[in-house]
Amino acid sequence: MTYHAYAHRLPAPISKILFGDRERFGKVPDVNDPSWQEWLKRDYDFYIANQRTSVGMTVNRAGYRIVASSNIANKEVLEIGPxxxxxIEHWPGKPNHWTNYDIRADLLEVAGKRIAPTGVPHAEVLAEPGSNKLPFADASFDAVFTFYALEHIYPLDDHLCEIERIxxxxxxxxxSIPCEGGLAWGAGRMLTSRRWLRKHTTIDPDRLICWEHPNFADYILDRLDAKFDRETVRFWPLVLPLIDANLVSSFIFRKRGS
Known part of the structure; x- marks a missing residue:
């Protein structure tokens, strides 16, 4: 089944209001741009204000429920961007070992402290900035978790090849991924994170959105289908498989060759 988001295909004067000016700024951050430099200093403030509040947390938690349908009991699991x-509350059983992988040491420390009380042996691995390679051997894990991360990664195919390899x-x-590129997500951002950026920073949202979310949801799901076997894809808050009408898409895919 193929999913389409239509909102990001609207004429540029409309789509750029919802999804940033991608024709002008592209998908790769300009590391010398003042908006990007300020973002690197304020991203954690943004996370706390927008992802840890009632609305943001409700949206995120909707995606976490897919874990209850996974098969991680007594397994080796890697989480990218934990x-x-x-x-944790949705785990269907305890894994044998858990590895946290992130580009930020402070966030790895948070993840390690959260998982410690479960008694599951765990390790924290710091990512090398700018590397498209995962520092793990072939066929190392029974499951890879990635929540609200694939929309950030560019180029995406290189990363999916690495996940397949390990x-x-x-x-x-x-x-799970946000329904980026869909009407509901774009409109919701107008009322939340865009307002926060305008009020609390000098960051230009039209640049930042392009650089932070280079991948639209329909593109991500298409690439996952091309690389893996689909077990399930779900949407929230509506059950209907419409990217434009939802905020979150959750999924389980399986590596071919089982």
């Missing part, structure tokens, strides 16, 4: 591992045959890729 955050505070908010999905998964064992039949291993699961479990995660």
């Amino acid at each position: 955050g505070a591992i908010e999905h 998964l064992r045959p039949g291993g699961q890729l479990v995660g």
Whole structure:
């Protein structure tokens, strides 16, 4: 099944209001741009204000429920960009070992402290900035978790090839993405994070949105379908598989060759 987001295909004067001016600024950050430099200093403030509040947390938690349908009991699991591992409450069983992987040491410390009380052996691995390679051997993990991360990664195909490489045959890729590129997500951002950026920073949202979310949801799901076998794809808050009408898409894919 193919999913389409139509809002980002609207005429440029409309789509750039919802999804940034991609024709002008592209998908790769200009590291010398003042907006990007300020973002690197304020991204954690943004996370706390927009993702840890009632609305943001409600949206994020909706995506974590997919974990209950995963197969992680007694398995080796890697999480890319673990955050505070908010999905622990949905675990269907205890994994054998958990590895947290992130580009930020402070966030890895948060993840390690959150998982420690579960008694699951765990490790924190710091990512090398700018590297498209995952520092793990082939077929190292039974499952890879990635929540609200694939929309950030460019180029995406290189990253998916690495996930495929480190998964064992039949291993699961479990995660969620925002319905970026859809009407509901773009409109919701107008009322939340765009307002916060305008009020609390001098960051230009038309630049930042392009650089922070280079991948639209329909593109991500298409690339996942091309690389893995689909087990399930779900949407929230509506059950209907319409990117434009939803805020979150959750999924479980399986590595081919099981």
